[in-house]
Amino acid sequence: MNGFTKAIDDRAGLVDVASLVETDRVHGRLYTDPAVFEQEMSRIFYGGWVFVGHDSEIPDQGQYVRRTLGREEVLMVRRRDGSVGVMSNRCAHRGNLVCIKNQGKERYLTCPYHGWVYDLEGKLRDVPYPGGFAKDKAEFTLRALRSESYRGFVFASFTESVPPLVDHLGKATILIDRTCEMSPTGRIRLTAGWSKQRFYANWKMLPENDTDGYHVNDVHASFAEAIDSQYDAAAMGSETMMRSEAKDWGNGHTELDFSPTYDAPLKWLNSTPERFPEYVQRMLAAYGEEKGNRILRNGPPHAVIFPNLFLGEMNIVIFQPVSASEAVQWHTPLLLEDVPDSINSRIIRNSEAAMGPSAFLLADDSVISERQQMALRDRADWLDISRGLNRERIDELGVIVGHVTDEGTNRGFWQQYRKVMTGEAGVGPRPMALSA
Amino acid sequence: MTIADAPGQTTVGLEEYHHISAFLFREARLADESRYAEWESLVEDDMLYWVPRGEGEFDMNLDISITADNRSRLRTRIRQLMTGKRHAQVPVSAMRRVVGNIEAERMPNGEFRVFSNFILHELRRSSTATVEVWAGRVEHRLRRRPDGSLGMFFKKVMLINGDEPLPSLAFII
Numbered sequence: 001m002n003g004f005t006k007a008i009d010d011r012a013g014l015v016d017v018a019s020l021v022e023t024d025r026v027h028g029r030l031y032t033d034p035a036v037f038e039q040e041m042s043r044i045f046y047g048g049w050v051f052v053g054h055d056s057e058i059p060d061q062g063q064y065v066r067r068t069l070g071r072e073e074v075l076m077v078r079r080r081d082g083s084v085g086v087m088s089n090r091c092a093h094r095g096n097l098v099c100i101k102n103q104g105k106e107r108y109l110t111c112p113y114h115g116w117v118y119d120l121e122g123k124l125r126d127v128p129y130p131g132g133f134a135k136d137k138a139e140f141t142l143r144a145l146r147s148e149s150y151r152g153f154v155f156a157s158f159t160e161s162v163p164p165l166v167d168h169l170g171k172a173t174i175l176i177d178r179t180c181e182m183s184p185t186g187r188i189r190l191t192a193g194w195s196k197q198r199f200y201a202n203w204k205m206l207p208e209n210d211t212d213g214y215h216v217n218d219v220h221a222s223f224a225e226a227i228d229s230q231y232d233a234a235a236m237g238s239e240t241m242m243r244s245e246a247k248d249w250g251n252g253h254t255e256l257d258f259s260p261t262y263d264a265p266l267k268w269l270n271s272t273p274e275r276f277p278e279y280v281q282r283m284l285a286a287y288g289e290e291k292g293n294r295i296l297r298n299g300p301p302h303a304v305i306f307p308n309l310f311l312g313e314m315n316i317v318i319f320q321p322v323s324a325s326e327a328v329q330w331h332t333p334l335l336l337e338d339v340p341d342s343i344n345s346r347i348i349r350n351s352e353a354a355m356g357p358s359a360f361l362l363a364d365d366s367v368i369s370e371r372q373q374m375a376l377r378d379r380a381d382w383l384d385i386s387r388g389l390n391r392e393r394i395d396e397l398g399v400i401v402g403h404v405t406d407e408g409t410n411r412g413f414w415q416q417y418r419k420v421m422t423g424e425a426g427v428g429p430r431p432m433a434l435s436a
Numbered sequence: 437m438t439i440a441d442a443p444g445q446t447t448v449g450l451e452e453y454h455h456i457s458a459f460l461f462r463e464a465r466l467a468d469e470s471r472y473a474e475w476e477s478l479v480e481d482d483m484l485y486w487v488p489r490g491e492g493e494f495d496m497n498l499d500i501s502i503t504a505d506n507r508s509r510l511r512t513r514i515r516q517l518m519t520g521k522r523h524a525q526v527p528v529s530a531m532r533r534v535v536g537n538i539e540a541e542r543m544p545n546g547e548f549r550v551f552s553n554f555i556l557h558e559l560r561r562s563s564t565a566t567v568e569v570w571a572g573r574v575e576h577r578l579r580r581r582p583d584g585s586l587g588m589f590f591k592k593v594m595l596i597n598g599d600e601p602l603p604s605l606a607f608i609i
Binding site for chain 1: 487489497498499500501502503504509512513515516517519520521522523524562563564566599600601602603604605606609
């Protein structure tokens with residue numbers, strides 16, 4: 001790979017993560033130590049698979065979007081042959097950002113610094129004043145990341161030798177299937193743009209909180225008082241009444257499954273079939289009575305795909321780490337293909353209600369995370385994640401299932417974290433760093 | 437020609453301009469002081485409170501907004517703030533904003549369309565105790581009530597950094 005990734009043996013400087021993550025507790029240092037963060041960059045964000053975006057964001061040849069993976073600037077591009085590629089947004093000449101706009105459409109990607117021109121595959125095609133440049137252009141590219149997609153969800157890795165994406169997703173392909181099957185065509189469209197929310201908190205608090213069913217009554221008490229919603233029954237009932245479940249799907253993928261609570265179609269949309277008869281009709285026509293009704297009743301998953309993707313019901317969410325004490329949560333509404341506009345408009349409005357800086361829910365989550373970060377700042381020791389160890393079970397799929405308020409989801413996240421951070425996860429025993 | 441096309445043009449009389457400016461200053465002060473009920477009393481039944489992801493061509497029905505409240509959702513927003521359990525505003529942010537560059541025009545139906553700029557400093561007392569700076573352009577639409585006072589039926593806040601990561605924005609901006 002032309003020195004793209006270079007193994008560096010910095011094991012002497014590695015943090016002993018195994019001693020900081022136990023089954024029922026994790027150490028506060030994991031949220032605050034810059035050395036831990038550096039190790040997360042190399043092991044998790046450059047060593048394994050991370051979510052980049054969805055192919056519906058770039059339908060046409062030459063369309064691109066900018067993303068930040070770990071701290072690296074990349075482009076997701078629709079190439080000339082129609083495939084989707086992920087490449088570094090760093091000119092191979094002097095390291096300038098090639099694209100500065102968040103999205104665009106180009107026939108060639110031209111670096112604004114000295115005018116080097118790359119094609120959509122990232123190959124260097126032209127260099128101004130070629131008389132003074134004797135090297136072979138083939139040696140210079142916008143370096144391609146390893147990338148694979150599943151049902152349009154594009155993932156990439158900076159490590160060429162990473163095992164196939166399906167190995168990482170494991171059983172969680174079922175969760176992505178369920179997301180896509182909210183559409184009668186099985187296709188979603190992420191075309192409404194991304195809203196971005198800054199958390200002055202460690203990035204791991206985002207996936208942890210998103211599948212923590214225990215905080216809902218307290219953090220979202222004001223929401224429950226101000227408005228009736230599907231979450232009243234799904235996540236805010238009494239301990240014995242709530243039928244929703246917390247699930248550990250393996251490989252760090254975790255879910256709050258609200259579907260056992262929903263006893264009628266479209267409750268997940270806080271609506272009824274009478275309001276959206278055309279959508280119901282198209283879903284039943286597409287999937288048949290039995291499966292169609294099941295989808296319409298169960299609704300979309302509420303699940304984290306390790307490490308940086310959240311299938312947040314009718315939202316798609318990306319976690320972007322910035323530093324040990326700062327992160328950005330991106331979200332976009334999960335729009336559906338071939339449904340009445342009224343459904344997609346409703347999804348956009350629901351998205352604003354739940355997610356983003358001014359939302360009824362996430363505005364409070366971010367502030368709670370920030371308070372955690374402040375309290376953990378220095379001498380915090382162990383944090384407890386034991387809740388529900390006394391009552392979890394394993395279902396027929398091998399998924400660990402607990403009460404919706406239990407912390408099996410967080411335990412699942414941390415077990416995967418420990419494996420990856422200590423090199424037990426089969427993504428290369430050595431941390432990978434980008435060459436300068 | 438509208439103000440949006442020709443900034444600098446003022447098409448209302450001095451006295452009306454004064455009334456409109458006074459309304460904007462009062463609206464800003466009530467928002468700064470988190471006096472939600474008094475702020476809500478300025479709002480008409482057909483209110484739209486919209487914070488798109490900045491200036492530019494955003495379509496509320498196609499693009500995700502930061503906030504897109506109709507009257508009913510705005511009522512819910514204020515009800516949530518008034519529970520006293522809206523953590524993102526417990527305690528409420530200390531805020532002061534400066535409103536300026538006010539340009540107003542009268543629409544053919546007698547309603548007013550008003551553009552202004554603002555700079556808001558917010559002390560985030562609910563968590564980091566840091567000062568955030570918010571800046572942008574606002575479009576207000578106002579109409580006379582039967583008693584002669586002004587009411588607001590549209591407020592669009594175009595943050596200069598609306599498309600960048602924003603911290604919690606649970607207050608009325």
